[in-house]
Amino acid sequence: MDDALLDKLEILADAAKYDASCASSGAKRRTGGPDGIGSTTGAGICHAYTPDGRCVSLLKILLTNYCLFDCAYCINRRSSNVRRARFSVDEVVRLTLGFYKRNCIEGLFLSSGIIRSPDYTMEQLMLVARTLRRDHGFAGYIHLKTIPEASPWLIEQAGLWADRLSINLELASDRSLKEFAPEKDGTAIKAVMGQVGERILEAKEEKRRFSPAGQSTQMIVGADASTDLSVLETSDTLYRRYGLRRVYYSAFSPIPEASSALPAKPPPLQRENRLYQADWLLRYYGFTVEEIAAGGEGGMLDLGIDPKLAWALKNRERFPVDVNSADREMLLRVPGLGARAVDKIVEARRHTTLRLEDVARLSSGLKRARAFLIAADHHPGGLTDRADLRQRLVAPPKQLSLF
Amino acid sequence: MYRVDLKDGADLDGFRRALRGLVALGADPGEVVWSVGAAPSLFGDDAPLPADAPPVSLPRPVGALIESVVCHRDPERYALLHRLVWRVLRGERDMLDHHADPLVHRLALLDKAVRRDLHKMHAFLRFREVRDPDGAERYVAWFEPDHFIVEATAPFFVERFESLVWTILTPVGSLQWDRRSLTVGPAAVKPEGLDRDDRFAEGWQRYYESTFNPARVNPAAMRAEMPRKYWANLPxxxxxxxxxxxxxxxxxxxxxxxxxxxxxRNPDKAVAAMARQEPATLAELNRIILAADPLVPGATQAVPGEGPVGAAIAIVGEQPGDQEDLEGRPFVGPAGQLLTRALEEAGIERSAAYLTNAVKHFKFVARGKRRLHQSPTAGEVKHYRWWLMKELGFVRPRLVVTLGATAALALTGRSVSVLRERGPMGFGDWNGFVTVHPSYLLRLPAGETAEQAYRDFVADLRRAREMVGEPPDA
Incomplete structure (x- = not known):
């Protein structure tokens, strides 16, 4: 690896880092064998964490950050003064294999600015994946970003080699897309999601290999005026209609060379965090978008407490629930109890009547749960309905020392 | 009292042997002293364990838990496992489901710690490339796990890096893989000079710094998953x-x-160019088709359509067969020859028609030397449909004749019963005509039925010819 390649790596990693997705999970177990290289384990591995707390699992780079599009939120928009670079197909292959052999990564997450034409760009991405798989027997994880404006056949060729395909919606509403990403077309993006979703389902039924780890997308939060309610409604539609595996939320983050349409400001990290929590409630806890939104005010989630606690505080008549007799769905709604803790409770209570200390061994969230739970030796009494319950459950702000 | 001496580290074999002996004797866990890596007892008053006690039958999850927990550093691990087995054998066979039981909970914590340690070793171990004197590629890693997991991690690294030669060194054991066999070795010390001469290691550091977003700095979240103790060995x-x-x-x-x-910068030209990416001619489209990979691996090459642009009739078959796949031309095998004959009898010149297939690659199963045709699935037909539609768009025939069910599916998007629905049919933008595939005629046993079927096929083609306005037979 020479200095020129190192410089390109720096530019094109920096250019790719605003994409939140880095998952390497969901692929079937697979190994490269004696002539290939690599394996996938199904669960994915984070090989490092950066000081922003994010996991480094895949080599996340752009093929190039030259771009014909002019999306206001993006550091790589054509009107930005950022430094530009471009990898060859071969360079990306070499970097991926070099880092993979050193056990730095699970695989590659490749995206790109749009150069020449969407088809040309998509074809280059596909060629990287094909070269890795066919010429090097690479069995690690490959996530390709799909260029929604590219021809369908190219996207489908990409699905032959990739573990996951994704298309970023970026903004929750078509109106915002028009305003901030004039070359993008929300309808076209969803049409491709539909196409990819259909192919994934067909391939599964026909036992063919096509993007086996499904597809995902990302929405930027805090760049436009979309409410949490409208973001979650969009997610809900994406999960239901297109069978998406994941929706990622990315707090709009200040970028060098910010556009005058969206000047730099600190990212709304807490909001992003609450959206992820709400997303889990949607997918694994049986909540509806309306219920989640009702926990907050005016379509925005409560930033001070998690959305499950917010819902419980507004629906206290449903509590307390008895840990020894409540059904699984209701236990999932108890603040502080995660899905895994609930499963353990359901299994353990067949053997014994659970006391509060038993629950403490099964869940680390007992502090929040105890106001909503009845156990063999515990009843919250009036605690559930106390007006100051919220204050009691939220950690008091740390005393500032005054000098 | 019983005293059991086990080796340092994860002594699964020693524990298993001792456990069999203790179970055979019916020893109460309270009467057993477990000692690890110590000199044998100086006092000879401990009862000896029987050397060849029979195996103990345990539920599978208990066995898996034992294999994991023996890797833990906790000196109490063997005693805890013995208590677990003792209770399981005394009737609590499902006790692992009793997650709130203090012993089960304690063992679950040990198991979790071992599994986390395994996961972190898979994640944070870094290989460095060292060149052998003969220039061969070789990789070396130094890692410090919390528990006795080195052997337990071997399957992961062997599976992933089977084609490489590598060595993993740790303070509690080492592994060596030469592409064929694994050698488990003794504890090692950190080798000197691993950091030299590896540009990829430098590249990795530059990547790590570049992928960090300073606006989201959150060191606590990083340390929760990557505690400081790992930092020393992470470049x-x-x-x-x-x-x-x-x-x-x-x-x-x-x-x-x-x-x-x-x-x-005025991007108008570039943006306009972007809109012109679609293939502009049939030849361009065919280049794309020829360069594409088959959806189902196996085919030699893609087989594009054949015939003049502007042909009055386009004939769409199912997919290339064995011979078509080798020659790269449509309808040259037995069914193609039959089609050519039928076209002739119907008064259609083969070279004046456009011939193509719904699916462009041959799909087969190998049976000895023979390659047996396999019908494409509905999903595969859909995948190739985009090309077929583009193709017809360039040729602009006045009539599209589909041969067989697959071609009819490609044009209509639904499953068509060919024998019942044969005849004219609208295909959206195209006037269409549905008839049988000549390979169906070849499959019929010779006789009156087959001859009649062939005559019907020729009659269909004749009708098709009349539909595009060619004069009837003179």
Whole structure:
């Protein structure tokens, strides 16, 4: 690896880092064998964490950050003064294999600015994946970003080699897309999601290999005026209609060379965090978008407490629930109890009547749960309905020392 | 009292042997002293364990838990496992489901710690490339796990790096893989000079720094998953303090910087060019088709359509067969020859028609030397449909004749019963005509039925010819 390649790596990693997705999970177990290289384990591995707390699992780079599009939120928009670079197909292959052999990564997450034409760009991405798989027997994880404006056949060729395909919606509403990403077309993006979703389902039924780890997308939060309610409604539609595996939320983050349409400001990290929590409630806890939104005010989630606690505080008549007799769905709604803790409770209570200390061994969230739970030796009494319950459950702000 | 001496580390075999003996004797866990890596007892008053006690039958999850927990550093691990087995054998066979039981909970914590340690070793171990004197590629890693997991991690590294030669060194054991066999070795010391001469290691550090977003700095979240104890052996971690220190200033600078004045570059031409990416001619489309990979691996090459642009009739078959796949031309095998004959009898010149297939690659199963045709699935037909539609768009025939069910499916998007629905049919933008595939005629046993079927096929083609206005037979 020479200095020129190192410089390109720096530019094109920096250019790719605003994409939140880095998952390497969901692929079937697979190994490269004696002539290939690599394996996938199904669960994915984070090989490092950066000081922003994010996991480094895949080599996340752009093929190039030259771009014909002019999306206001993006550091790589054509009107930005950022430094530009471009990898060859071969360079990306070499970097991926070099880092993979050193056990730095699970695989590659490749995206790109749009150069020449969407088809040309998509074809280059596909060629990287094909070269890795066919010429090097690479069995690690490959996530390709799909260029929604590219021809369908190219996207489908990409699905032959990739573990996951994704298309970023970026903004929750078509109106915002028009305003901030004039070359993008929300309808076209969803049409491709539909196409990819259909192919994934067909391939599964026909036992063919096509993007086996499904597809995902990302929405930027805090760049436009979309409410949490409208973001979650969009997610809900994406999960239901297109069978998406994941929706990622990315707090709009200040970028060098910010556009005058969206000047730099600190990212709304807490909001992003609450959206992820709400997303889990949607997918694994049986909540509806309306219920989640009702926990907050005016379509925005409560930033001070998690959305499950917010819902419980507004629906206290449903509590307390008895840990020894409540059904699984209701236990999932108890603040502080995660899905895994609930499963353990359901299994353990067949053997014994659970006391509060038993629950403490099964869940680390007992502090929040105890106001909503009845156990063999515990009843919250009036605690559930106390007006100051919220204050009691939220950690008091740390005393500032005054000098 | 019983005293059991086990080896240092994860002595699964020793524990298994001792457990069999203890179970055979009916020893109460309270009467057993477990000692690890110590000199044998000086006092000879401990009862000896029977050497060849029979195996103990345990539920599978208990066996798996034992294999994991023996890797833990906790000196109490063997005693805890013995108590678990003792209770399981005394009737609590499902006791692992009783997650709130203090013993089960304690063992679950040990198991979790071991599994986390395994996971972190898979994640944070870094290989360095060292060149052998003969120039061969070889990789070496140094890692310090919390527990006795080195052997337990071997399957992961062997599976992933089977084609490489590598060595993993740790303070509690080592592994060596030569592409064929694994050698488990003794504890090692950290080798000197691993950091030299590996540009990829330098590249990795640059990547790590570049992929960090200073506006989201959150060291606590990082340390929760990547505690400091791992940093010493992670080359990229050397940059962490500097990255955290400079983050606030970098963010401040971004926020205070005035919004950038966009470069005055007129993108209109480039953006217009973008819209012209679709293939403009049939030849361009065919180049794309020929360069594409088959959806189901196996085919020699793609077989594009054949015939003049502007042909009055386009004939769509199912997919190339064995011979078509080898020659790269449509309808040259037995069914193709039959089609050519039928076309002739119907008064259609083969070279004046456009011939193509719904699916462009041959799909087969190998049976000895023979390649047996396999019908494409509905999903595969859909995948190839985009090309077929483009193709017809360039040829612009006045009539599209589909041969067989697959072609009819490609044009209509639904499953068509060919024998019942044969005849004219609208295909959206195209006037269509549905008839049988000549390979169906070849499959019929010779006789009156087959001859009648062939006559019907020729009659269909004749009708098709009349539909495009060619004069009837003279």
């Amino acid at each position: 990229e971690a050397a940059a962490i303090p500097g990255m955290i220190r400079s983050a606030p200033a970098r963010v401040q600078a971004m926020i205070e910087a005035e919004a950038a004045t966009p470069r005055r």
